[in-house]
Amino acid sequence: MIYIGVDYYPEQWERSQWESDVKLMKASGVNVVRLAEFAWSRLEPKEGAYCFGWLDDAIDLFASYGIDVVLGIPTMTPPNWLVEAYPDVLPQLDNHLGQPGVRGHRCYNSPSYQKKTRQITRQLAAHYNDHPAVIGWQTDNEFALLMCGCEHCTEAFHMWLKRTYGSLEMVNKQWGTVVWSGEYSSWSQIRLPKNHHTYFNPSFLLDYRRFQSESVTAYQHIQIEEIRKLCPTHFITHNTWADGTPLHHYELFKELDFASIDYYPNTSPEKVKTNPYSGALLLDRTRGMKQAPFWVMEQLSGPPGSWQNIWRAPYPGFIRAAAWQSISRGADGVVFFRWRTAAVGSEQYWHGLLDHHGVPGRRLEEFSKFSKEVGELSSLLEGTTVNNNVAILWDFDSHTSFKLQKQTEGLDFEEHVKELHRSLLRLGLGVDLIDPKVDISSYRLIIVPMLYVLTDETAAKLEAFVEKGGILVVTPRTGVKLANNQMRQDHLPGPLARCLGVRVTEYDSLGLEPHSIQHSSGIRYSAHYWSDLLELQGAEASCVHADQFYKGTPAVTKHAFGKGAAYYLGTFPEEAYYDALFADLSEEAGLSPMTSLPEGVQVSVRERDGVRLVFLLNMSRQTQTVPIEGSFVSQLSGESVQQKKQLEPYAIDVLTPAL
Template sequence: MKVGVDYYPEHWDVALWEQDARQMQETGISIVRLAEFAWSRLEPREGEFDFDWLDRAIAVLARHGIEVVLGTPTATPPVWLTHNYPDVLPVDNKGNAHYAGVRLHRCYNSPSLRKYGARIIEKLTQRYAMHAAVMGWQTDNELAANDCHCENCTLRFRGWLKRKYRTLDELNREWGTVVWSGEYSDWEQVKTPLGGSPHLNPSFLLDFRRFSSDAVADFNRFQADLIRKHSPGKFVTHNLWGYPVTADYYDMFDSMDFASVDYYPATDLRDDSKSRMYHGALTLDLTRGVKRRNFWVMEQLSGTPGCWYPMSRTPFPGMIRAYAWQSVARGADAIVQFRWRSARVGAEQFWHGLLDHHGLPGRRYAEFVRFSEEAGRLTPLLEGTTLQHDVAMLFSHEQLNAFQIQPQADGFDYVGNFKRFHTALLRMGIGADVINWRSDFDGYKLVIAPMLYLIDDEMAAKLRRYVETGGTLVLTMRSGVKNMNNVCLPERLPNLLTNLIGAHVDEYDPVGKDVQTLTFESGETHACAQWCDLLIPVEARSIASYSSEYFAGRSAITKNEIGAGVVYYIGTVLDAVGTKSLLRRIATDVGIDCSLDLPEGVEMTTRRAEGKQITFVLNLSKDVQTLSLPLRDCVSALSDRRFAGGDFELQPGAVEILVR
């Protein structure tokens, strides 16, 4: 277990470096990330390099026992590069180049970015390959698929399409360009989706997103290859920044040793629109699932967020410590706080670090020191532990992109609906692995695969094999709608999945925000919204029917037994209570413990290794919470207090770590 900070020595007077390093050492910091935005200091003019300041900064940190993660600086091309080689800058769908002077202002397909990016990476890695204090590397920063329409991207997109479809006739057929006279007669006519209209061909738009995702994955791979060539034996990671994103993280991280994430939980808690990209526990579970192993948090909330928008609320007392432990509880093996000092210059002056602008320790700093001390003390206990679950949730960037291109109903949101299932499991104390929908899931008792809008024969067969051999599968509305080229399939919904669910969709109603009701066999009634599939069971049994509007009495949820397993099809979006009730029934049937009913803001997770089980109980809310835990004969790793079971009171931001 490692604890660290992000530090920008180039922003501060050299006289502060020694003081900062000494103070970091006193707080238990063992790692610092450096240089990911420092290209202009490393190469102030084309071909002129200055590493002396970085040598000195690393040496100061090393004297205090602190190791360094170096970032490649390609997220911020310097002014000389964008001025002399404007092909570095992305071009928007109106043909306008992005301006320099911000960050992430680079086109992954730019020959100049590749050329000069390779040179600075080679210089860095050659210089620090054998440095004892440099433990590993971070590529770039918060990579995302640029929506770039420059000449280089146009040519590469055309080549990407030629490799996929081979002929224009095939492309026209697969995209259905006959609609609105969109047929191409020459490859030169094929361009990126210019203009930004949402009414462009959806197959065209999805392929462009795939191309953009492939470009960023290739750019990350290009950097990883250079790093490993010149700095063998040291890890390579990247810091993803949340969801939703166009780029497919599973592809982007295929060249990384492990995943890292930048995690800024909402400080407003109830409604923080600026932080909705960070879906709390789901973000951490998604990150763990990228490589299906433990991960790092490369940027963790340290203070009030705010940059080019109004500041959010200050983290409440206990929040920084509690959310750091939440990250550990969900698989983080390193917590790196962003940032050590709050910036006095630049656009991020009000994205607060552990130290405010005056540099004096305060409440947030003291909280971090407490977490750091606890993490250091518990490192031997946590060593080698991982999360092991019976439930998998299948996440798909393909589906996410397709739904963004063609929103299905008022209020319909892929990630939001995915999170609805994840939250229901969390409230019942059920852990889940959130994994790539294409990866292996045979070993799980329960697989939840929401909204498989795009489908192919391979995936349909894989799901059927899983069920036939004893698995329990949950499918939902908007599954089996299209083929992988974003073209509607011709049979009754859910098309390739119809035989699996043992029912078909007679018709559907995108009810949006018009709330409906349904009733289970047991008599339970729950609200639903967004979408209503009206199902006709064939081999399946209806277990819930609508009880509102013209479709009252029509089947809403079915259960079908196939071979040794079971598949459920949920034809609507249940409210939170209904989702939890249904999943509790399903979990009980497959023998998964679902006895907990955790209040909002309370989480419980377990890390395991041979011979030990470590359970984290966290109150991430501002309220005192009381709960009854089914744990016996545990010892608190924080206080050595014995816990015999029963009621448990948690103060706001409280953390308990129980060992069996």
């Protein structure tokens, strides 16, 4: 079943409104709702005094209309009585999260909070374990690294270090604390910062973030453990988000049944060209977290606002197109945030499907059209998955370490990945965003962007991939660090040098200074931020640097290695170069790139047991014509589609091969 739903907050509305809301939801195509993830003060108004009656009534009302329920564990918002009684639950931070009255104001390592988390989770799971309308649970809400420096985090970090390194002597060695007389002679000397400081030891900072990420996962396990014991048939997920602070999502989702994401594509006209590709990247990354179908637990319903300027109103068709984009890239559930726009509290301008007046308008009409279409195609969609031959590695350690130490002006880890991913999507290629630890044997083309922290194990895995016939593309700032965030003391790209057939003799941090490279065909491309000076050790140069003091030296290389080939990019070229490179490499890998795919049009495929659904999405504000190879049937209109398909702005189609 494909679930389409909304986030609803019955505790924020008069009971007299509930049934009219639920009735309209049902008429609009809603088959699932998420409830209660912020309602702790209503569920337990005083310590130990649980009050579930109002939620029982709401769930029973949804059940009477045939709407299923996902319950959120409300631990992102500890109630005031809890904070007053157990002040250690508040994190020690230099920002607003260190005080009550907001959200996220809790320390994952607080013993008091862990105890109260277990209690509320157990009570909810025991109460709703056999309710026929409750199908699953969401842990907490939008986990993120807090970087708390309280005594409980300090003590837990010391224990983490003892498990990881065994002794202070090894900590000193792995962190290189001999620098600046930073050696520790007692565990008590290892104190936690309340904010990031440029001058802190980078090995310490990486380990601190690893610890904090593991603290999130361990805290989540408390909720999972209680739910699994009492609700063995219910699914458990968590709704992550596009937070700029690195969190090891691949580890976070290991214990969960599937990943979920909160997806708010930007409605600004200036973002029309790049935003749809960034959204696709977010969805592909979410699918890659478990290499499986996922849910969108919060899908854009209207313009966000409240603690920021209110966004532009969604262009006609935008809401439906973004929701279909989620389905096309592997979502089996899409839940819109929110049903009604809040009249009270901090999210009054984070608009839902209904505005404050509550009268249905065009946004609800778009939602209804989308939910009707998905409902009609549900039997075709059910059980289908997205299976790709191209992958981009996304490494937690590299992402984190890179953010800790700036390299050059303008160079950003996420933006670099976006450029690579965007280029692949413009060729109609499906892409998985994967952790380096997963099995990579099924892929034909793997892109390795700035694998800054490179272990020998990962290098050996990538080398074996190429030897067996795979195609590997590696970009600069790969192989820079060891796992302890200390510098490798060999030539870059470190343990990948043999596979790539090249070594970096020197590098030039260009920042925003103009630079260019020239392809062997004579075409010149602009390049940015960085230049590696390369020495060929078996590889051949396909591009050379076209200026600077190293003009004429290799800039991009290819090395035939085993049955495959490894490419090294010694700079960051403009996207036109990526387009040309990936078009060639995808053909070399036996894939079928769409070199004439219009800007803003995306293609994705879901399939199972001979059923193949091809999604065409025009995520732009211009009418686009998409070239079609073969004969297809539109599952939305029933029309035959051959040679080309015209798509109006934000139009979508779902095609199946004609019999």
